[in-house]
Amino acid sequence: MRLELQKITKQFPGVLANDRISISVDKGQVLGLLGENGAGKTTLMNILSGLYRPDSGKILIDGKERIFRDPAQAIDAGIGMVHQHFMLVPVFDVTESVVLGNEPTKGPLGSFDRATARAQVVELSKKHGLHVDPDAKIESLPVGVRQRVEILKALYRKSDILVLDEPSAVLTPQETEELFEIIRGLAKGGTSVIFITHKLNEVIAVADKITVLRRGAVAGETTPKKATAAKLAEMMVGREVQLTVSRSKSKVAEPILQVKGLNVLNDAGGLAVNSATFEVRSGEILAVAGVQGNGQTELVEALTGLRLVDSGTVVLEKKPLHAGSPREIAMAGVAHIPEDRNRDGMVKGMTIAENYILNTYHLPQYSKNGLLNRKAIAAATEQAVKDFDVRTPSINTDIASLSGGNQQKVIVAREFSRNVRLVIAAQPTRGLDVGSIEYIHRRIVEQRDAGAAVLIVSTELDEVLALGDRVAVMYEGRIVGILDAKEATRERVGLLMGGITK
Amino acid sequence: MTNKKKPVAAARAKTITTAPAKRSTPVGDGADAQQQLVASRVRAGLFALFTLLSLAITNGSAGVEGKFAFWVDKIGGTDVSFSVPVVLLWVAVTAGFGAMAALQFVRGASFRWRLAIGLISPFLVFALLARLLDGTTANLTVFFTSTLLYTVPVGIGALAGIVSERSGILNISVEGKLLFGAMIGSIASSITGIAIAGPIAGAIFGALVSLFFAWLGIRYKVDQIIAGTVINIGALGVTTFAYLRILQPYSEFNRPIGITPIQIPFLSDIPVLGPILFSLSPFFYIAVGLVLFFTYMIYRTRWGLRLRAAGEQPNAAGTVGIDVVKLRYRAMLIAGLLAGFAGSYISLSGTGGFGINTSAGQGFIALAAVIFGAWNPVYAFGAALIFGMTSAATTLLSGLGVTIPPQILLSMPYIVTIIVVAGLIGRVRAPASAGRPYDQG
Numbered sequence: 033m034r035l036e037l038q039k040i041t042k043q044f045p046g047v048l049a050n051d052r053i054s055i056s057v058d059k060g061q062v063l064g065l066l067g068e069n070g071a072g073k074t075t076l077m078n079i080l081s082g083l084y085r086p087d088s089g090k091i092l093i094d095g096k097e098r099i100f101r102d103p104a105q106a107i108d109a110g111i112g113m114v115h116q117h118f119m120l121v122p123v124f125d126v127t128e129s130v131v132l133g134n135e136p137t138k139g140p141l142g143s144f145d146r147a148t149a150r151a152q153v154v155e156l157s158k159k160h161g162l163h164v165d166p167d168a169k170i171e172s173l174p175v176g177v178r179q180r181v182e183i184l185k186a187l188y189r190k191s192d193i194l195v196l197d198e199p200s201a202v203l204t205p206q207e208t209e210e211l212f213e214i215i216r217g218l219a220k221g222g223t224s225v226i227f228i229t230h231k232l233n234e235v236i237a238v239a240d241k242i243t244v245l246r247r248g249a250v251a252g253e254t255t256p257k258k259a260t261a262a263k264l265a266e267m268m269v270g271r272e273v274q275l276t277v278s279r280s281k282s283k284v285a286e287p288i289l290q291v292k293g294l295n296v297l298n299d300a301g302g303l304a305v306n307s308a309t310f311e312v313r314s315g316e317i318l319a320v321a322g323v324q325g326n327g328q329t330e331l332v333e334a335l336t337g338l339r340l341v342d343s344g345t346v347v348l349e350k351k352p353l354h355a356g357s358p359r360e361i362a363m364a365g366v367a368h369i370p371e372d373r374n375r376d377g378m379v380k381g382m383t384i385a386e387n388y389i390l391n392t393y394h395l396p397q398y399s400k401n402g403l404l405n406r407k408a409i410a411a412a413t414e415q416a417v418k419d420f421d422v423r424t425p426s427i428n429t430d431i432a433s434l435s436g437g438n439q440q441k442v443i444v445a446r447e448f449s450r451n452v453r454l455v456i457a458a459q460p461t462r463g464l465d466v467g468s469i470e471y472i473h474r475r476i477v478e479q480r481d482a483g484a485a486v487l488i489v490s491t492e493l494d495e496v497l498a499l500g501d502r503v504a505v506m507y508e509g510r511i512v513g514i515l516d517a518k519e520a521t522r523e524r525v526g527l528l529m530g531g532i533t534k
Numbered sequence: 535m536t537n538k539k540k541p542v543a544a545a546r547a548k549t550i551t552t553a554p555a556k557r558s559t560p561v562g563d564g565a566d567a568q569q570q571l572v573a574s575r576v577r578a579g580l581f582a583l584f585t586l587l588s589l590a591i592t593n594g595s596a597g598v599e600g601k602f603a604f605w606v607d608k609i610g611g612t613d614v615s616f617s618v619p620v621v622l623l624w625v626a627v628t629a630g631f632g633a634m635a636a637l638q639f640v641r642g643a644s645f646r647w648r649l650a651i652g653l654i655s656p657f658l659v660f661a662l663l664a665r666l667l668d669g670t671t672a673n674l675t676v677f678f679t680s681t682l683l684y685t686v687p688v689g690i691g692a693l694a695g696i697v698s699e700r701s702g703i704l705n706i707s708v709e710g711k712l713l714f715g716a717m718i719g720s721i722a723s724s725i726t727g728i729a730i731a732g733p734i735a736g737a738i739f740g741a742l743v744s745l746f747f748a749w750l751g752i753r754y755k756v757d758q759i760i761a762g763t764v765i766n767i768g769a770l771g772v773t774t775f776a777y778l779r780i781l782q783p784y785s786e787f788n789r790p791i792g793i794t795p796i797q798i799p800f801l802s803d804i805p806v807l808g809p810i811l812f813s814l815s816p817f818f819y820i821a822v823g824l825v826l827f828f829t830y831m832i833y834r835t836r837w838g839l840r841l842r843a844a845g846e847q848p849n850a851a852g853t854v855g856i857d858v859v860k861l862r863y864r865a866m867l868i869a870g871l872l873a874g875f876a877g878s879y880i881s882l883s884g885t886g887g888f889g890i891n892t893s894a895g896q897g898f899i900a901l902a903a904v905i906f907g908a909w910n911p912v913y914a915f916g917a918a919l920i921f922g923m924t925s926a927a928t929t930l931l932s933g934l935g936v937t938i939p940p941q942i943l944l945s946m947p948y949i950v951t952i953i954v955v956a957g958l959i960g961r962v963r964a965p966a967s968a969g970r971p972y973d974q975g
């Protein structure tokens with residue numbers, strides 16, 4: 033089916049999220065949709081899937097105008113949506129999740145016909161090569177598999193138009209490659225696909241056509257053949273973007289963080305970090321590479337006091353920290369940019385200012401005798417918002433209403449607001465657009481140059497290679513190698529990430 | 535650092551080799567395993583404490599005889615009596631708690647403590663009863679029937695709580711609906727002179743109250759705890775006022791046609807068991823039927839699947855085209871019907887119709903049963919049975935003029951609930967979105 037969106041406009045209080053956006057996608061075509069954080073991509077897709085009503089504009093399917101009052105009508109029209117944040121019930125199993133909303137039933141009470149549902153799911157997953165266990169609980173599945181469940185949901189509803197909103201943000205490189213195979217297969221079968229991402233090489237790899245949004249409006253259209261990553265970045269941000277941060281040679285000095293024989297358990301009680309020993313010195317960035325789930329999460333949680341250390345020592349400038357509380361660790365000069373910013377980085381529903389003082393509110397400059405000093409907090413936040421170029425109507429805006437990139441800037445601003453000796457940044461640019469990535473990377477390098485030690489954990493090889501003065505690779509809970517930037521080639525790091533140490 | 539020698543080494547090796555590349559930490563599960571371990575230790579400790587306590591009671595019970603009687607054919611007919619040494623009962627209870635403490639300690643998180651508590655509670659209540667009776671004869675037929683009858687309003691009320699909370703609406707207004715159901719049921723039955731008009735009117739009125747509550751919570755996103763509290767307080771005020779101003783002066787409005795017990799053919803003739811199980815108020819059999827029906831509906835039907843989805847992740851339901859708002863209104867309608875029906879039982883089964891605050895907190899006990907029963911109708915009914923037993927024991931003791939304050943027993947449901955809710959002894963997993971308004975945008 034051919035889909036056309038004509039002059040879609042959507043106004044949120046204070047934000048014109050979509051400003052007369054027109055895009056189209058043909059049968060069997062893959063449209064790559066690019067745009068900065070907050071450019072309005074998700075809003076546009078939510079309008080397409082019936083979650084929001086546009087203020088004006090038309091949705092045409094095969095030339096006929098359609099109006100979607102709710103998601104059910106969009107689904108009936110053949111639109112399948114894989115949302116940026118998964119829409120799955122954690123306690124359901126795969127079969128239930130896939131068929132929810134269109135369940136096969138039998139009998140007068142509408143009994144759920146599990147056997148039929150399960151058979152349909154099995155058949156569908158075979159047909160499209162989407163391997164999932166139909167009986168597995170969603171909460172026990174890794175994100176890559178959850179994604180497949182989301183795609184199965186759309187296929188089960190016989191979607192002719194499949195929308196994938198940043199499907200690769202949380203996937204491993206292999207999972208992303210598998211996803212591309214699925215997308216290509218679907219397109220060949222006649223499904224139209226709209227693929228949203230921040231990763232420029234991904235659109236170039238998989239799209240037939242690329243549309244770029246900027247500040248709620250279409251900034252341009254192109255094809256992968258004509259486009260280069262640099263050109264796309266410029267179209268998105270409206271200026272030239274440095275895709276890799278430039279940095280001088282580091283002036284490495286004394287060790288700041290020393291980790292010896294660190295063992296950390298995962299939630300299941302298994303050994304997630306296995307006798308990790310390393311140090312990070314003043315003025316250097318140690319980048320930890322590795323496929324998601326090889327103990328990096330637990331390592332960071334242990335270093336920041338969010339997870340108990342099973343055994344081993346963590347020393348920050350001679351001060352033992354392995355038994356410290358998160359506050360003690362933070363006050364000792366550790367800045368933490370958490371992996372999951374929605375869960376560990378901010379409190380949604382609180383303002384930017386409140387989030388800004390989240391771990392310093394108890395200091396005398398912000399509170400006395402248990403009373404907050406609103407004036408001082410506002411002044412400090414105003415300054416931070418200016419320094420870090422946070423795009424927001426005001427510092428009293430709910431942080432939840434900011435775009436991902438701006439939320440991350442608030443977190444980075446907060447963490448860098450203290451005297452920083454060690455920066456621990458986990459997936460600092462996940463889900464961010466190229467402009468924000470450039471910005472955050474620059475800030476991190478600034479900290480290094482100011483003499484802090486920096487530990488970056490990332491599953492993005494590009495990020496690791498761009499930032500690391502040294503690169504450590506984690507595999508199955510062990511640090512299987514630490515390379516100097518010179519030796520750290522894509523190939524060597526890639527092999528180590530796969531556990532091949534030779 | 536010597537982790538290889540630790541007993542968990544095998545488990546560790548396993549978790550590490552099973553495709554770690556594909557493993558991720560499910561959101562919100564951080565430190566969960568640790569918490570569970572702590573909780574199971576706390577449970578083991580509690581059980582050990584109970585073992586010691588009951589050992590102490592065992593010591594103090596030497597020589598006390600527990601004297602009991604049963605009606606063989608019907609209440610007030612021929613009876614048989616027997617006696618057991620109270621010590622024996624307490625030895626059994628002590629052994630039970632001892633076994634629970636040991637098993638809990640050894641098996642950790644996999645020990646089915648909820649079931650164990652469910653099994654030992656009747657014995658505990660019974661042994662306490664025997665000890666408190668201190669030689670006075672107690673009729674167990676009366677004790678057991680009143681246990682089952684006390685269970686009715688709590689069990690159905692719990693069902694109301696489960697249906698609404700499974701849909702995502704935190705329903706603390708069960709108590710208020712019980713009260714309204716009781717009053718309206720009594721009035722309707724008195725005016726019409728038709729027995730069945732009482733429960734029907736009670737149910738309908740409960741539904742209206744429930745829809746009002748849902749409207750506040752869904753349409754205006756009023757905090758559901760506050761809205762529920764308002765309804766509970768309002769119900770007490772309104773019914774008390776109506777009682778004093780209308781039902782008392784014009785008592786013909788409060789003389790309902792009682793709903794009398796039924797004798798189930800053949801089964802009610804079974805000696806001893808017949809009078810206990812098969813000669814009860816029809817409300818009891820309806821309650822059991824409702825519990826089974828809703829268990830099936832919640833876990834086995836499309837309606838149930840959608841209900842649970844709406845209560846866990848309303849967005850997941852909404853984006854596949856399920857009308858979450860409508861679904862929640864319907865769930866509240868059902869919950870209201872159930873609670874109002876349960877309320878009518880209170881005024882229609884006894885004598886004397888409606889009185890001030892006749893529900894006497896049973897709606898709150900119902901919520902305790904919901905939590906203790908982990909939002910499962912059958913388990914919640916089991917919890918209601920245990921709570922019913924404590925009420926029956928209290929009634930029995932005060933009827934016999936036993937001097938030890940029966941409040942000790944009466945407060946048990948609340949104490950158990952506080953312990954469960956505090957998450958000290960284990961996690962109860964409420965529907966993830968219960969109490970949170972749904973916003974589609």
Ligand SMILES: Nc1ncnc2c1ncn2[C@@H]1O[C@H](COP(=O)(O)OP(=O)(O)OP(=O)(O)O)[C@@H](O)[C@H]1O
Binds near residue numbers: 075
């Ligand atoms: N429900 C809402 N209420 C108010 N403002 C909103 C709402 N949803 C989005 N916005 C605002 O609309 C703008 C567009 O947001 P949208 O989520 O569509 O961006 P996006 O392009 O998907 O960004 P990202 O790449 O970060 O996902 C942002 O400024 C955002 O803050």
Ligand SMILES: [Mg+2]
Binds near residue numbers: 073074075116197
């Ligand atoms: Mg988005």
